[in-house]
Amino acid sequence: MKVLLRSHCLVNQKYWSVNKRYLNTLGLWNEELSTDIKHKIENHWQSKLHQESFVENDKNRQKYYVLSMFPYPSGFLHMGHVRIYTISDAIARFQRLNHKNVIHPIGWDAFGLPAENAAIDRQLSPEDWTLDNIAYMKNQLKKLGCSFEWERELATCDPEYYKWTQELFLKLHEAGLAYQKEALVNWDPVDQTVLADEQVDENGNSWRSGAKVEKKLLKQWFIRTTQFAKELYEGLNDSILHDWRDIIKLQKHWIGECNGVNFYFKIKRSSDVRENDFVTVWTARPDLIEQVKFIAVTRNHLLALKEDKNISGTQKLSVELVNPFTSEVLPVFVTDELEFEPLSDCYAGIPISSEEALRFAEKHDIQFSPSSDTNDFSDISFKQKEVCEKAKKINVGGYWSSAKLKDWLISRQRFWGTPIPIVHCGKCGSVPVKREDLPVKLPKLSRLSNKGKSPLKEESDWLNTVCPKCGGKAQRETDTMDTFVDSSWYFLRYLDPKYQDDMFSKEKAFQMTPVDLYIGGKEHAVLHLYYARFVSHFLHSLGLLPEREPFKRLLVHGMVMGRSFRLKGTGQYVPESKVEKIDMKKHKAICKDTGEQVIATWEKMSKSKQNGVNPEDMFNEYGIDTTRLLILADVSPTSHRNWNSNTFPGILNWQRRLWLTIRDFLKHRNNLPPMIPESEFKAQDDYLWDSRNYYIKGCTFNYVISQQISIGVSKQQGLTNSIRKAPPAVFAHSLQFERALATQIILLAPIAPHFASELWAGFVFAPNRLNNSGEIFWEKTVLEQDWPQIDNNYELELVCLVNGHENCVVKYLPSDLDQLKEEEAVKVALSQAEIQNTLKARNMIDVDFKLYPGCECRINIKTDQPPPKEEKQMLESSS
Template sequence: MLRQYVRVCNISPYNIFLLRNKSSLELWDSNISTEIKLEIEKHWNSTVQQNENKGDKNVYILPMFPYPSGNLHMGHVRVYSISDTIARFHKLNGFNVIHPIGWDAFGLPAENAALERNVKPHIWTKSNIDSMKKQLIELGYNFDLDRELSTCDPSYYKWTQYIFLKLFERGLAYQNEAIVNWDPIDKTVLADEQVDDNGCSWRSGAKVQKKVLTQWFIKTTQFAKDLYDGLDEEYLENWRDIINLQKHWIGDCDGSVVTFQIKLNSVLRPLDIWTADPYKFLHAEYVVINSNNVILKDLTEEEQINLKCYNPLTNGEMNVYIYDNISYPEGREIYLACPTMDPKDRKISELLNIPCNQYKTIDINKENKRAIQKAQEKNCGGYFVSSKLRDWLISRQRYWGTPIPIIHCEKCGTVPVPYTDLPVELPQHSFQEKNIFTLSKFEDWLNCECPICKGKGLRETDTMDTFVDSSWYYYRFLDPSNRNVPFEKSALIGKTPVDCYIGGKEHAVLHLYYARFMSYFLHSLGWTPTKEPFKRLLVQGMVMGQSYKVKSSGKYIPKEDVEKTGKVYREKSSGEAVRVQWEKMSKSKHNGESPLRLLSTYGCDTTRLLILADVPPATTRNWSDATLPGVLNWQHRLWITLREFLTNRRNSALINNKSLSPEAFNKLESKICDARNYFTATSTYHFKYTQKLSVGISQLQSLTNTLRNNVPAEIIVKSKEFELALASLIIMLSPITPHFCAELWAGLTSAPNRISNDSGLIAWDKDITCQRWPIVDDHFKLSLRCKVDGAPICDLKILATELPYITKEKALEMVMKEEPVNKRLRRDIKRIKYELYPDCRAILHIFTIQNATKSDKMEQAGSAV
């Protein structure tokens, strides 16, 4: 990474050695200011961008990669400040950190922006990537640029096409007619989630139309049951309510699907039929279809009356009836009827005037199993899925996307592009002159040779949904230069699943579902060591801005156009009442904040500290300048703490001063020692386990208070504990404000008369990036807490050397000796959960029978921790 950074920044090889062990700027006599902060950041940027990992164990920290719009917004600043802080924390703990960045570069917004500017999409996208990469570096984010990728690069989407062909080979990628949401302005299909409550497009605002189109699908439903059950894996950490979101999206897999064949216009077409009673696949007598079903499109009345379908399990033919007034399964328009065994179906037969045979008795459980087994043997279904879950529609009718590697031949039908011909690249003709929206306009590209018969063929003109590109990028990051396969399994071993995946909650359903599906599919090919792609999720809340909306018209106006009289807000020009509220930042609402303004006004370290302080990552952040004074004051206090430390250490008169008695000196030292250990333990807990970074930051602020509140100069000059506490504070803050702490560290280590040179905890001769995260002293006592039904009952103190060896059984034995626990346990214990965090604390949860249900819900929501 250092070589990559040197190359990007055009640093002379002769000066590479200057990237290490720089000295302080020695500006301590001046008060900290933006000018000094910017000078510090310029001075230390090359040092804090070093990425030379030396750990034996890998940790993979992955923020969701951005769409390259050209400018970072506050959501970007939040997610990448979180990921960079966590990555730097793990590096200080001796891990080999993988922290890559890439670009989700295809899609409609880039294509439309390029059209508006009369620029080719790849040129527009490349310029945006260059701009955003520069901003990321300016914010001090320590990404591994050697792993950088872009989904619009043929060297990446070649492998997206390769994976598509693997799906196609296994019958998981297929074409079918579907009723779709059509945007008449952007001229493309929209997912249901891209249509608002008023039936309008998420982007253009146009009223969405319903169309019947032949589309490409990926059969995600075949993996539904595995994906649902996988959410209960014990190694998934911090998924909390995301598990419920995923389960709700997938639905209870309480039925099964088999693909029948239906005869339409003398052509057999696939017909997926779902039922909660698999035995019906063997014993059903007819099929009922809702009149709105797309397969009835363009059929004459006679053809509708004579519809037949073929059952692959029985090789028999069945009548198909069109009828609306029955209860279809949720999300389905087809019903499989078996009136000889199901009383409900007998009533349907009566409504349709279909004669019924006598009831038959069968072993339903046995027949259910037999039907599933037979369907799987014949490769026509038999997988379990909810009725509401649909396959993934991936077709998009625009130019700027991954081309689908399929050729259509009149003789051979649908033919996959040979692997040796990948990538199928986008044509690079003049894009704007032809006002091109689809690949069908590029005739030279469109016409091709059929790989099988060598006759005339036509390339598929739909491109893939960008969710396909982002469904597997986390694996490519681990083997980015592989030219033979998408990635080698060996490159994933010991690095996957991703240790911490960080991104917005708006991606916690669709993107996460598609990424999980793709990982399960790739695992079924034997390509990956695990099914699940992500071990821990850190879902960040949105950054909200204060908006001002005229009540009468609903018009958004800028803050400067608003005046406040008492508690009432009004528009200055009209006197109209104004509603003030917190909303997602956007230009149209005039409530955004520019990261570039923050960078130039406060510097990158202060910007990072601002976005991380006060509010945990998962919580919505209401952005306000009201948080500025606290953060700026804290940096000022840290600055003057170093100034006073250096001034006192250089004062020979103070060195010989003995104004404190040995008892008083030792008492103050003991207080500082306890504070260092306590705040080290609590900060470690929140940085490493809960990842509530704002709480960890508050612990560091408290440690700062300890070092500043009425500490005599003699302690500052002579106390080893003060020196260690100050060093620990700077090291623990460095993942958040790396440049600022690099300067503080250089000042600290330049001080004369250092007392703790013999400490093995700190490498005094190395810069801040080479330090190790502090640990508590062996003699310090850590907490063993007991909670009964979620309520804290007692807190035992255990030596730091002993806590890692306290088992669940031993912990229970210890807390049961405490009177408050025995007093609270008036009911039988249902179960016990033990959480051991060996470097900072342990928590024993006791659940009683009466409160078990409530406590389980609390635990699932994360309240227990």
């Protein structure tokens, strides 16, 4: 049998596991932990890391769906990728160790303008460019040690995926939620495509090309998200949502308060009223919709710009609108005399209910008849409901929304995107493609050479087709979908990427959704999250999903920031190698070549700023698991991470101390040192027992509840300190030492799986085992262990607070704390002398009760007045 420990660190061979493939240690314990050793460890364990995929129909374990936002395949990982996918992997591994049935998928957000432009620059097809990038990045993610379920992998550019994005469009179209109309859009003259408002910077330039954006009238496809506005707004108060924090405010701000109703008024030009030509009119008084006597628009409204770009003052337009309830033809004015709702460009003039509208009507000779019941609000709610129901029945709106919210414009005039499944027939108009003819595939092109223009209009074999309705000649829609459509539902396709009966399996959706934890950047916390929520609400309305809200819990991570250097005079970025640092605390530096003053700042890592760090360089210089630990340590996942090598020594030293601990453990278990006095041994044993329980509690809380993985890392370092204080006799003879060391390695495993696997292999092969209680599975790898549990006789805390300040702590055994109800907790808290003193002369107005099983319980008593100034200062200093 191979001797796995070298030189003078010999081990009794009968303790080596027969499971060589998964438990063989490299046996390098007498060598210093160098980068070369780390690489050997990672190469050895990379293919052996235990990973369990989701088991369908497992009724014994709770499912846990952990989802990270899928990457755009740019061709290489950056440190932001390393951060999000290390966080995701750590949580997935943690939940598996806690016996959860984990879903942890990955895929590629593979359509879009960057790939198309890159392919054009290189005279390639965007498909070849994208697939090559996916292959390279997939290899990097595997190298990073991420435990993704690769059998669920998908790419949005795969016809087997976008077939179902097209199915989503058809579902929306059938429900009257997808429509085409002329719109005033942001046009990028360089990239030759429409941009959303959010893709235009404060100077009116394109976010990608930098070109000055133009306004252009185009016929565009929209999704009527406003129909679900009130539902989406109220859904943010759903009890299913946890840890959304300020994202709820961002979402509510985006949607706006839904205190009015949208109605669709058709446009009348001369004697012509076109079926699909309409204007959305919002009013806070839907009960008086029949009393609308005029419509006013701003100068930036489509109707105004289409008629005359140089309107001044108040001017009546040649077009008119038709009130869908009365068929009355209404005049349309461009004016600044009226006060429009913020971010709204349309005003419903109801003279009988508004002094402002009355004055405008009288001034411009608009006829109306006074109503005697205008001020009778007794049945306003009933009337509003009646009007809205009627509007829905005749398909002219009737849905509550905000004045500012607009429908989702999904048209993009580019090639590399999901084709919109519509054909245009001279006889039948716009006709949906039949489902049996999906997917409508993009044509195969060897390269894209005409920069800025989609070739779809020139691909006659693809463009010309037959009408699904009459069989006559027709042409395909040449607009493709915004990539936000692809990403609005990808988490549902993960459930079964090969399912062929629909977008996803309804049965699996009811078993596996909603997502338990969604991890991603804050830059996607408004639009992407809004669109994904809309699609989920829509599919729930069809009975296809068990919940309206798709994501229970959010972990919004901060960016990885690099220090950038710019010449003060020109603003030109220069690499760090050309900078002489004078005083980095005061951000002072000069250019080595010219002596010019340099401005040093922390900015998001990017090539253009020359402040990026290549993950491959980190892997090579420090090792994969060290890189994972560095990206997680020191800074909360929700905060920006300033990448600074000054923070590295702490992690490097910690890994070295863990390595030495296993070396010492093997040495003392093979060559038993003499015992120490019993009282001293017991004191050491008790200390390790207490440390083990204390750090299990803290680390578990930081992994699963507070989401502060960085604090979890520091807690583990604290446990290492406790373990290394033990004398040799305790290494050799103490059950509590053995338990604490096993705990240490298991706590480490989710964040450094290769390194922890090697530590565990050394640990389990040591002789003279003491723990035979079944708590440690000696024949299994570290990633197959149970997450350590607190001992039954270790007391946990009921933390009692008043107005957010800790007053006192009451100790409970774990079994008792986990059963604690709010009513009992209040009673116990109010019986404490410290609480009674704090509550003197105050009334209790509310209680916030939070129970974290296995960790702690918190009860925050809120009063009708804050504590006196002196007391507040005392509490703050003590906490």
